[in-house]
Amino acid sequence: MPLGRWSGIAHPELDEITVDDVLHALADPTRRAIIRLLQAEGDRPCGTFGLPVAASTLSHHFRALRKGGLIRQYDEGRQRMNTLRTAELEKRFPGLVDAVLANAG
């Protein structure tokens, strides 16, 4: 997926992400469900997560995940796709995301 595809969407650089951003992003079961589905099944469009929340709420959750450095979003045709940044984040905050996911129901 070419970088240009997410040029119009705001993503923090790795060194701009704070631990508080990450904790905030992870402190919600819907957001953790999004991460888990991406881990299990790879990139997918926003509308296909099958979560029982309103579209506007989901949009808020994707924004929090983007701000926390957990995901990148890019447009593919008419769909907004989501891809994990957790490997990247692991370099900045080793063990953090895994420790949260391992402990969260």
Added chain:
Amino acid sequence: MPLGRWSGIAHPELDEITVDDVLHALADPTRRAIIRLLQAEGDRPCGTFGLPVAASTLSHHFRALRKGGLIRQYDEGRQRMNTLRTAELEKRFPGLVDAVLANAG
């Protein structure tokens, strides 16, 4: 310190604490500074942390730490003391608090 001393202060039972409560409690540098000082120097009264925040703000932070299961508070004479629950919390969420503190500035 006898249990009776914190009978008037609300503390969640270990099994009532959610990972979201813990993440919320840890997602703030002032609250992490409180935890670090307790780890380094043991129980101490609320007014002695030397943090550059207003008393009302500090009171909010102590409440968030109590709700997240990070500390217990008890009264000793006219002072409200703080003691860590991190050993207890480690049983419920292994590695979580350490992973956050290790990654936070």
